[in-house]
Amino acid sequence: MADSYAARRRAAIKEAAFEVLAEKGYKAASMLEIARRAKASNETLYKWFGNKQTLFGALVEDNAKEARELLQSALAEDHDPLDALTRLGPVLIGIVCGEKAVALNRAAAGDVFETGTLGKTIAQHGRNAILPLLTNLFAAAARAGKMTVTDPQEAADTYINLLIGDLQIRRAIGVTPIPGESEAATRSARAVAAMRVLHAA
Incomplete structure (x- = not known):
């Protein structure tokens, strides 16, 4: 109790x-x-x-844990890696462009000249934690003959850049709203289509 x-x-x-x-x-x-x-x-x-940095660091870790769980769930539900990738896109956009992520990114920018710890925490629990999941997905796509991928980690990095682009920074500086479901689905489909072209089997 x-x-x-x-x-x-x-x-x-x-x-x-x-x-x-x-x-x-x-x-x-x-x-x-x-x-x-x-x-x-x-x-x-x-x-x-x-202290304040540790408290906000705990928020970063919680948000990143939620992100990983959502991604792992999306990956587990699809046997086809490319279907998983299509479903994954809107989830990933929602995670990195949501209100909590934006608030934490702004906090990290504000902490740069104080302790510089929040940015490192975001990198450790954010992109650095998500990239291996996507790397595994592209490796699985290559094994299944769905794509030609010589470097799954590079493919994962390219996919993130195609999917997110400058959307995350535009959200952080307050010049664009959270993408709606339709926009997120369109961005996801476009990123997957580009990856299919780049890594055609």
């Missing part, structure tokens, strides 16, 4: 941290304000998370 209560309190603190981050930005987001929003003591926040 105690563990369950602590988990709920941690979740409430993290949700409050996202709210404060989205509203005030990284520099103005204080542990005191987050504690107030979460109806927790400032002492509790420092006891559980240590």
